[in-house]
Amino acid sequence: MNEGMRQHTGFLPSLRRIYALILRHTYLLRSSGPRILELMYWPTVQMILWGFITLFLVNHSSWIAQASGVLLSGVLLWDVLFRSQLGVSLVFMEEMWSRNLGHLFVSPLRPTELACALLSMSLIRTLIGVGGAALIAIPLFHFSVFSLGLPLLAFFVNLIIMGWSIGLLVSGIVLRYGLGAESMAWIAIFAVQPVSGVYYPIDTLPDWLQYVAAILPSSHVFEGMRAVVVDHTFRADLLLKAAGLNVIYLAAGFFSFLAFFNIARVRGQLLHVGE
Amino acid sequence: MSSSVVSVSRLCKYFGQVMAVDDISFEVASHSTTALLGGNGAGKTTTLSMLLGLLLPTSGSVSIFGVDMLRDRYRVLPRVNFSSPYVDLPRRLTVRENLTIYARLYGIIDISARIHALTEELQIGRFLGRPYGQLSAGEKTRVVLAKALLNEPELLLLDEPTASLDPDTADYVRGLLESFRKRTGTTILLASHNMSEVERLCDDVIMLRAGKLVDRDTPAQLLTRYGRRNMEEVFIDIARERHLEISLDQKQSADK
Numbered sequence: 240m241n242e243g244m245r246q247h248t249g250f251l252p253s254l255r256r257i258y259a260l261i262l263r264h265t266y267l268l269r270s271s272g273p274r275i276l277e278l279m280y281w282p283t284v285q286m287i288l289w290g291f292i293t294l295f296l297v298n299h300s301s302w303i304a305q306a307s308g309v310l311l312s313g314v315l316l317w318d319v320l321f322r323s324q325l326g327v328s329l330v331f332m333e334e335m336w337s338r339n340l341g342h343l344f345v346s347p348l349r350p351t352e353l354a355c356a357l358l359s360m361s362l363i364r365t366l367i368g369v370g371g372a373a374l375i376a377i378p379l380f381h382f383s384v385f386s387l388g389l390p391l392l393a394f395f396v397n398l399i400i401m402g403w404s405i406g407l408l409v410s411g412i413v414l415r416y417g418l419g420a421e422s423m424a425w426i427a428i429f430a431v432q433p434v435s436g437v438y439y440p441i442d443t444l445p446d447w448l449q450y451v452a453a454i455l456p457s458s459h460v461f462e463g464m465r466a467v468v469v470d471h472t473f474r475a476d477l478l479l480k481a482a483g484l485n486v487i488y489l490a491a492g493f494f495s496f497l498a499f500f501n502i503a504r505v506r507g508q509l510l511h512v513g514e
Numbered sequence: 515m516s517s518s519v520v521s522v523s524r525l526c527k528y529f530g531q532v533m534a535v536d537d538i539s540f541e542v543a544s545h546s547t548t549a550l551l552g553g554n555g556a557g558k559t560t561t562l563s564m565l566l567g568l569l570l571p572t573s574g575s576v577s578i579f580g581v582d583m584l585r586d587r588y589r590v591l592p593r594v595n596f597s598s599p600y601v602d603l604p605r606r607l608t609v610r611e612n613l614t615i616y617a618r619l620y621g622i623i624d625i626s627a628r629i630h631a632l633t634e635e636l637q638i639g640r641f642l643g644r645p646y647g648q649l650s651a652g653e654k655t656r657v658v659l660a661k662a663l664l665n666e667p668e669l670l671l672l673d674e675p676t677a678s679l680d681p682d683t684a685d686y687v688r689g690l691l692e693s694f695r696k697r698t699g700t701t702i703l704l705a706s707h708n709m710s711e712v713e714r715l716c717d718d719v720i721m722l723r724a725g726k727l728v729d730r731d732t733p734a735q736l737l738t739r740y741g742r743r744n745m746e747e748v749f750i751d752i753a754r755e756r757h758l759e760i761s762l763d764q765k766q767s768a769d770k
Binding site: 244245246247248252255256258259260262263266267270271333337338339340341342343344345346347348349501504505506507509510511 | 607
């Protein structure tokens with residue numbers, strides 16, 4: 240090994256390479272004010288829209304009147320799921336847009352390390368985007384999602400892991416099918432929104448859709464959120480179901496990303512990607 | 515003869531029914547500069563991609579530094595680097611940021627010192643703070659070359675290193691590669707269809723045509739064998755399949 244270089248195998252070198260990629264995307268964010276504003280734009284617009292809907296419904300719906308924070312909590316937590324998925328997919332697509340994958344994958348960087356860097360960047364982007372909207376909601380609607388207390392952390396962790404899993408799957412699909420499939424990054428997650436019970440209880444759904452909801456971590460999180468906001472109880476059973484499902488989802492997300500990566504190596508797509 | 519750094523055995527690549535590389539075998543000697551020469555679609559980039567593990571072969575094997583690249587490429591990649599016109603660097607990041615990231619990926623210990631040394635060597639100091647995307651083609655080539663030299667690779671794979679450069683910049687890049695090789699003893703394998711580049715830089719030439727290895731020798735020996743004055747004429751002979759006649763003539767001479 241070259242004497243000017245560090246060791247390449249083991250946990251610390253792996254962390255160093257993950258950090259290098261996080262640094263790459265932090266440089267990108269830092270150099271572009273519009274990118275940071277864009278991160279906060281939609282969560283804030285959604286929060287303001289649902290904030291006013293809540294103000295209206297407080298006087299017209301007894302259910303909302305009992306728990307005025309239920310819609311705003313729903314919209315902010317939904318954005319955690321959406322932004323975490325989008326964060327993974329967009330950061331990966333940045334590498335495709337810049338035709339950088341060929342250089343990355345002839346460096347000592349492993350695909351799993353790239354995936355871990357994507358998850359870390361997704362966390363940073365979600366905290367900036369949804370965190371900003373959550374803070375603006377406090378003076379604007381006198382509502383603090385942080386009043387959910389510790390359960391908020393559990394909801395956040397579960398939603399972000401589910402978002403990561405779908406983000407890894409979508410990134411793999413974009414790698415396999417090319418940038419023609421990039422719209423998947425924006426639309427894929429919305430397939431689970433109606434079944435997740437973001438704004439209404441799961442028992443609103445027809446029976447057969449409730450079975451679908453049962454295998455989504457998000458539906459258990461939003462049910463748990465309503466239990467805290469409406470009934471002031473913490474449902475550990477729902478949280479455990481969400482966490483158990485998320486173990487499977489995350490493993491499937493990593494597996495699909497690596498499988499699509501291998502297909503890309505067979506088809507020669509790592510070298511010939513770009514705008 | 516020095517020991518071989520790259521060893522390729524019966525390498526094939528099919529994309530569906532389309533054959534891109536057809537049963538090629540070769541070795542690249544340590545400290546040599548070897549050219550993979552061939553026209554468009556000859557299989558040069560496909561071969562380089564398989565050497566690096568960016569592309570999985572349909573069959574055959576590749577070993578670099580005696581390590582099987584299909585099984586254990588991460589043991590080798592820290593000792594290798596690569597540049598190609600088909601890949602780019604993040605355009606919105608400055609040159610310094612790009613080099614810093616790749617220095618970290620390659621585990622360079624003193625990043626500032628290494629970037630400083632490359633800045634001097636490649637004369638990229640005046641645009642270190644500029645976004646990569648705002649550079650001219652020649653400046654970009656120098657930056658990509660700086661990235662490729664960051665880890666002082668023992669094996670450097672270059673895909674068309676002077677493609678789309680003006681003659682002056684191309685000459686500068688060739689001079690740089692010559693001096694780098696002299697200084698470090700790095701083994702270089704470059705894919706090119708620029709004949710003057712091959713004549714100037716390479717000790718050994720592997721000729722590819724339609725995915726097949728059709729000839730191999732030093733530039734001087736190829737010129738003698740084909741009875742030509744320069745490599746461009748040899749290239750045209752091979753592109754027009756004259757090498758088959760030459761092989762037949764040689765066989766008949768041997769039989770007599």
